[in-house]
Amino acid sequence: MAHLFTPKKVGAYTLTHRVVLAPMTRLRTIQPGDIPSPMMADFYGQRASQGGLEIVEGVSISVPARSYLGAASFYHDGQVEGWKAIANAVHASGGRVFMQLIHGGRQSHVEMTGGVAPVAPSVVPFEGVALTKDGFVPASPHRALGIEEIPGVVEEFRVAAQRAHDAGFDGVELHGANGYLVDQFIQDGTNRRTDAYGGPIENRVRFLRETVEALISVWGAERVGVRISPSGEWGGISDSNPEATFSHVASVLDGYGIAYLHVIEPRIKGDDTLHDDHPPVAVxxxxxxxxxxxxxxxxxxxxxxxxxxxxxxxxxxxxxxxFSSNPDLPYRLLHKLPLTPYVRAAFWGGDEKHYSDFPAYSPTVETAEETGETA
Incomplete structure (x- = not known):
C-alpha cells in the first residue's frame, strides 16, 4: 500500500490518502420531500477519515430530474438542515465531502417527475426503469428537450451547486455517467439531435461544457469534479466510438483545470460486476x-x-x-485486515440495518464472527 496511502493534491485540497468513498444511490431520504435523514449523516460520518474524500450519492437538481423514490435531491429549503448535518458529520472526522449533482433525463417515471414526461436529448426508445412506490417500473415515455429549454436545466445545476456551497460542502461533482442526462447528450446512441447540441462530438459535449461552467461559476474549477463512464451499459447507453468520444471529453475537461476526472471502468454496470477479470482500460x-x-x-x-x-x-x-459494509475501509486496506461482506439486498432502500450499523474493525468482533460466537 505504498502508493495508495500517500498524500495527493486534488484541486483545492491535499488529501492524506487515495481511498475515496464512491457515490452510491442508497434511497434513505425521508419521504415526502427527499429530506436527508439522520441515518445518512451517520453513514457519511462513519466513513469519514482524516484527509479522505467522500462523494455523496447522486443528488437530483429538481423534481423533473428525479429517477428513484427515496433518492437524494436538493432543490428546496426544507432539505438544507439535513445536508448541513451530513457535511458537518464528515468534517468532524477531518474529511472532505463533494456533492454529486444529477439529472436523470429519460431514466425516470411521471410519478417521480411531478407528472411531466421525462426529458432527453432525443427520443430513442429504451427499456429502462425508474423506482416508484410500486417498486422498479418501466420508465415513462420521454420527450426531446427543446433547445430553448436547455439554459433552464443548466441554471438548475447552478442553483443546486450554490445550495451545496451554502450547506457547507467542499465541492461538487457533475454526474456525467451511467446514462443519465449529461451522458445522454455525450453519446451518439442517445443523442440524435441536428442542432447545436447534436451531431459531431464537439456539439454533443456542449451541454457538458455548459453545466461544468455553471458549477465553476459557483465553486471555481478546483472544487469541481466530473464523473464519466466510457463504454458503460447502465441506462441503455451506447456510442459508436467510445474511445474517441471520451478521449475528447477528457481533453475538454482538462482545459477547465477541474479538480478531478472520475472514471467508471466498463467492467461495472451500476452495482453489478460484468467482467470480474477484466483489467482497467478506461483510465x-x-x-x-x-x-x-x-x-x-x-x-x-x-x-x-x-x-x-x-x-x-x-x-x-x-x-x-x-465501503458500504466497512466504514473504516481505508484503515482496513492499509493494515490488510479482513473486509466485512456487503449486503446487496440493502443497497436499494431500507433502514439502518446493513446501512449505518456496520461496525469498525475490532479483533474481538472478527474472532467471534469467525467462530460463530456472539461477542
Missing amino acids: KYLRPHFSGPIIAAGGFDGDSAEAIVASGDADLVAFGRH
Missing part, C-alpha cells in the same frame, strides 16, 4: 488526455487499487460496495 486511454487527478472506480480491491495508483494510470480509487 489507461484517458490518461494522455487529462493532466489532472483521475479517480478510478469499479470493481477494485486493495491490491488492484494499489496497482493502478502505482502504475500512474489513476491517482485515487473510489470504492462503493466494500
Whole structure:
C-alpha cells in the first residue's frame, strides 16, 4: 500500500490518502420531500477519515430530474438542515465531502417527475426503469428537450451547486455517467439531435461544457469534479466510438483545470460486476488526455487499487460496495485486515440495518464472527 496511502493534491485540497468513498444511490431520504435523514449523516460520518474524500450519492437538481423514490435531491429549503448535518458529520472526522449533482433525463417515471414526461436529448426508445412506490417500473415515455429549454436545466445545476456551497460542502461533482442526462447528450446512441447540441462530438459535449461552467461559476474549477463512464451499459447507453468520444471529453475537461476526472471502468454496470477479470482500460486511454487527478472506480480491491495508483494510470480509487459494509475501509486496506461482506439486498432502500450499523474493525468482533460466537 505504498502508493495508495500517500498524500495527493486534488484541486483545492491535499488529501492524506487515495481511498475515496464512491457515490452510491442508497434511497434513505425521508419521504415526502427527499429530506436527508439522520441515518445518512451517520453513514457519511462513519466513513469519514482524516484527509479522505467522500462523494455523496447522486443528488437530483429538481423534481423533473428525479429517477428513484427515496433518492437524494436538493432543490428546496426544507432539505438544507439535513445536508448541513451530513457535511458537518464528515468534517468532524477531518474529511472532505463533494456533492454529486444529477439529472436523470429519460431514466425516470411521471410519478417521480411531478407528472411531466421525462426529458432527453432525443427520443430513442429504451427499456429502462425508474423506482416508484410500486417498486422498479418501466420508465415513462420521454420527450426531446427543446433547445430553448436547455439554459433552464443548466441554471438548475447552478442553483443546486450554490445550495451545496451554502450547506457547507467542499465541492461538487457533475454526474456525467451511467446514462443519465449529461451522458445522454455525450453519446451518439442517445443523442440524435441536428442542432447545436447534436451531431459531431464537439456539439454533443456542449451541454457538458455548459453545466461544468455553471458549477465553476459557483465553486471555481478546483472544487469541481466530473464523473464519466466510457463504454458503460447502465441506462441503455451506447456510442459508436467510445474511445474517441471520451478521449475528447477528457481533453475538454482538462482545459477547465477541474479538480478531478472520475472514471467508471466498463467492467461495472451500476452495482453489478460484468467482467470480474477484466483489467482497467478506461483510465489507461484517458490518461494522455487529462493532466489532472483521475479517480478510478469499479470493481477494485486493495491490491488492484494499489496497482493502478502505482502504475500512474489513476491517482485515487473510489470504492462503493466494500465501503458500504466497512466504514473504516481505508484503515482496513492499509493494515490488510479482513473486509466485512456487503449486503446487496440493502443497497436499494431500507433502514439502518446493513446501512449505518456496520461496525469498525475490532479483533474481538472478527474472532467471534469467525467462530460463530456472539461477542
